[in-house]
Amino acid sequence: MKRTASASWTGGLKDGQGSISTQSGVLSNTRYGFAARFEDGPGTNPEELIAAAHAGCFTMAxxxxxxxxxxxxxxxxxxxxxxxxxxxxxxxxxxxxxDLVAKIPGGDQKAFDEAANKAKAGCPVSKLLNATITLNAKLES
Known part of the structure; x- marks a missing residue:
């Protein structure tokens, strides 16, 4: 299975701008640039997209x-x-x-913690990243 995304960029690093699109169409020429990445400007940035991918992957795992x-x-x-x-x-x-909040009525804390740590270590995005990954997992009954 392969999934694709594309990015285009025009101009210099600080005064330029780019757009990102995904195969699914969820992102379609979505704006990104220096201000969105380093100055809280409008648009998305690679780190935000990695965060979204990791949150989604971990939660599914x-x-x-x-x-x-x-x-x-x-x-x-x-x-x-x-x-x-x-x-x-x-x-x-x-x-x-x-940062995880899980609502599991009657949930067992030990089984929950074990599952959460296995998911953190085993989700494909976790495996991809060469970064320290920490987890705060809260179980609500």
Missing amino acids: LSGQLGEAGIVAENLTTTAAVTLEKVDGGFSISAVHL
């Missing part, structure tokens, strides 16, 4: 891990925070923090 343990969550909500740092004259994604 967790649903699978819980299912293997015979648990079905009422709701799983994950926020991923990607850290971009300037390192040795360049930039690096050094960390991702996953």
